[in-house]
Amino acid sequence: MSTTLAPGGIPLSLFRLRTEVVYGDGCATNIGEHVVAHGGERPLVISDPGIVEAGLLEPVTSSLAAAGLAYETYTDVEPDPRVAVVEAGLRQFQEQGCDSLIGVGGGSSMDTAKAIAIWSRNPGRLRDYEGLDQFGQPPVPLFCAPTTVGTASEVTQFLVVTDPEAQFKFTIAGRMVPPLAAFLDPQLVLGLPAPITAATGMDALTHAIESYLSLLATPLTEALALHAIRLIGANLRPAVANSRNHSAMANMLVASCLAGMAFNATRLGNVHAMSHPVGAFFHVPHGVANAIILPHVMEFNALAVPRKLIEVGQALGEPMARLGEMAAARRAVSGVQQLEADIGIPESLSDVGVQREAIAAMSVDAMKSGNIPINPRRTVQSDIEGLFERAL
Ligand SMILES: [Fe+2]
Known part of the structure; x- marks a missing residue:
């Protein structure tokens, strides 16, 4: 670690x-x-x-x-x-x-x-x-x-x-x-509708990844977050496929709680700073907004914490052998994108009704979040605007 x-x-x-x-x-x-x-x-x-x-x-x-x-x-x-x-x-x-x-x-x-x-x-x-x-x-x-x-x-x-x-x-x-x-x-949680399992499961994954990358992470929170990522990597797909799968749903419930214990101590990062205004302006479900924004923020953070992103990718079960550092870090990003595609998460913010005209106001609100200063890559308002543009 x-x-x-x-x-x-x-x-x-x-x-x-x-x-x-x-x-x-x-x-x-x-x-x-x-x-x-x-x-x-x-x-x-x-x-x-x-x-x-x-x-x-x-x-x-x-x-x-x-x-x-x-x-x-x-x-x-x-x-x-x-x-x-x-x-x-x-x-x-x-x-x-x-x-x-x-x-x-x-x-x-x-x-x-x-x-x-x-x-x-x-x-x-x-x-x-x-x-x-x-x-x-x-x-x-x-x-x-x-x-x-x-x-x-x-x-x-x-x-x-x-x-x-x-x-x-x-x-x-x-x-x-x-x-x-x-x-x-x-x-x-048995029998939870698939879209809710997918959205809330991605919220849990976002908590775990943001906590793991947070500037406030400690070995204790990293242990919790990394194991949450492992459990989600192994169980979210089968849980969405069949929420009567007891083992998959029970593991997701535990993973969510572990991620919560981790971010309770570290707080989060740019994804949550951005998803709150998306929810407030356009009523996009929290987990869906996080899921759409997450790969873009991971890509943005790769410059700051490539080794940690590699660990995230490994915990998700992504093959990393023979890749250079930045390529391996980006494999973690593509692994999250593939997971999202598999479980039916919309691809872009415009798919869920977000409009370009709101980006400036949403970016102002995102910058008010206490999660911005603890994001591993230093972030200014124009960065947030650029991330919203990419997620659109
Ligand atoms: Fe959340």
């Missing part, structure tokens, strides 16, 4: 994980016990209509009832949740006298639950808490169970909410943001 820590030096917090990670078929039915152990009596379950329709909420809610908990549900979460969606959930939380939260779903449901957990203890506007550790009171107890294979919100210290007036996705981050426990239950 490329990054090593020098002996001695200034003491630093090398790694921190607030979340207990529980894994196994049916483990989401243990959430009730954890709520009780943390003093909760009246949890509010946050989810979306698709999860309810798929019958995924039922095992969770019946186990809450079995644990003697008088739970409530708020299932109106929408993709890329707006502040108003969080506010409606907060109102219900307060009116029904709830004391804890359970997020069951993809990133949108888990981020909505995280936002309510913070907002219920910290008054004012939600956006007042944008940035790192901007809220004073700790959130109410929160537990999460992911039903997709990508966002890793179940272990990260980040949440993203859309401010529709500003057409801006803002991030709230902090050491108290991650849930107290995450439940990786393969039963909740």
Whole structure:
């Protein structure tokens, strides 16, 4: 691996994980016990209509009832949740006298639950808490169970909410943001529609690659990220081909979580800086936007970190023998492009409705991201504009 820590030096917090990670078929039915152990009596379950329709909420809610908990549900979460969606959930939380939260779903449901957990203890506007550790009171107890294979919100210290007036996705981050426990239950992801497996799986791969290349990477985060890349390289194609494949889906669920643990410590890079404005302006699903932009940013970063890109390509299973350094680094890029073609990811941003006229404004917003300064190749606004042009 490329990054090593020098002996001695200034003491630093090398790694921190607030979340207990529980894994196994049916483990989401243990959430009730954890709520009780943390003093909760009246949890509010946050989810979306698709999860309810798929019958995924039922095992969770019946186990809450079995644990003697008088739970409530708020299932109106929408993709890329707006502040108003969080506010409606907060109102219900307060009116029904709830004391804890359970997020069951993809990133949108888990981020909505995280936002309510913070907002219920910290008054004012939600956006007042944008940035790192901007809220004073700790959130109410929160537990999460992911039903997709990508966002890793179940272990990260980040949440993203859309401010529709500003057409801006803002991030709230902090050491108290991650849930107290995450439940990786393969039963909740079996049968996931192929396009969602593909998009969220590519989000997970983007997390792992961006974390691995980040200027803040350490040997610990690299180990997590690299193994996530290996698992995704071996399992994403079969998972998209048949999401009833237990082994492939369970491995994707674990890979997503490993990538989340890695980027929780390192943050991300140019891909996420660019995909957030694409989502805010054109409502492109987060994983799809990342997937389209990822190969272009990898190519851009090849000049800075060719050895690390070679390691990414090897972890994905790309043959590298007898290639020079830059050619091998580019093989990692073409390997990602081939994977995306195989699983049906659209080729370009224009294929998903992005318009050239928005590039200037999206680039301004991308440059506001804290992920730009930690991208391995120094990046200025004209670089971002060029990357958008290439991805278009
Ligand atoms: Fe992401």
